[in-house]
Amino acid sequence: NAGVTQTPKFQVLKTGQSMTLQCAQDMNHEYMSWYRQDPGMGLRLIHYSVGAGITDQGEVPNGYNVSRSTTEDFPLRLLSAAPSQTSVYFCASRGQGVTDTQYFGPGTRLTVL
Amino acid sequence: AQSVTQLGSHVSVSEGALVLLRCNYSSSVPPYLFWYVQYPNQGLQLLLKYTSAATLVKGINGFEAEFKKSETSFHLTKPSAHMSDAAEYFCAVSDFYNQGGKLIFGQGTELSVKP
Numbered sequence: 001n002a003g004v005t006q007t008p009k010f011q012v013l014k015t016g017q018s019m020t021l022q023c024a025q026d027m028n029h030e031y032m033s034w035y036r037q038d039p040g041m042g043l044r045l046i047h048y049s050v051g052a053g054i055t056d057q058g059e060v061p062n063g064y065n066v067s068r069s070t071t072e073d074f075p076l077r078l079l080s081a082a083p084s085q086t087s088v089y090f091c092a093s094r095g096q097g098v099t100d101t102q103y104f105g106p107g108t109r110l111t112v113l
Numbered sequence: 114a115q116s117v118t119q120l121g122s123h124v125s126v127s128e129g130a131l132v133l134l135r136c137n138y139s140s141s142v143p144p145y146l147f148w149y150v151q152y153p154n155q156g157l158q159l160l161l162k163y164t165s166a167a168t169l170v171k172g173i174n175g176f177e178a179e180f181k182k183s184e185t186s187f188h189l190t191k192p193s194a195h196m197s198d199a200a201e202y203f204c205a206v207s208d209f210y211n212q213g214g215k216l217i218f219g220q221g222t223e224l225s226v227k228p
Binding site for chain 2: 004031033040041042043044045048050056058059090092098099101102103104105106107
């Protein structure tokens with residue numbers, strides 16, 4: 001199993017550009033989520049999904065969109081990048097139980113100029 | 114609302130010394146608690162978790178943590194530090210009533226190990 005994969009690993013954008021961060025998992029997990037990691041702030045939830053076709057907002061959703069057309073994929077879209085979105089982004093997945101282990105991808109380091 | 118506080122953003126120990134990373138939580142319901150480790154330029158990896166069974170939880174790489182309800186704590190320990198333990202450690206609580214059971218993370222503690 002590849003686990004949770006993310007592409008790209010690094011990305012530099014200019015303010016106002018759009019892009020999609022890709023996330024895929026091969027563990028047949030229903031629950032997937034996106035976090036951003038900023039120094040001194042831990043990880044904060046952006047969006048999450050409890051299954052294909054179902055998504056919802058986390059604590060910092062502004063400026064991001066998601067969709068979940070398949071169980072495996074959960075892309076994160078930045079519609080108009082801003083410098084405040086400079087961060088490291090992690091995708092994670094787990095089974096249906098809230099105590100199930102959450103598996104994290106290797107992250108995407110995004111810089112917005 | 115649930116929250117996690119990690120005391121000390123940086124902890125430095127000598128190789129072979131005790132590792133103690135502190136985590137306190139706030140929760141109005143019995144919590145599920147987790148410790149994750151992040152090595153440089155990598156994602157997070159689960160070290161151990163407390164899910165209301167045994168209060169002393171053993172994890173990977175010789176780490177363990179004890180759930181103490183009276184102190185609302187879930188401190189992470191390892192008897193003897195190794196150079197390979199240098200990493201950032203995150204304590205998290207599962208908010209199982211909200212947002213699909215999202216994880217709420219502490220700010221993280223960076224562990225340095227001196228030779």
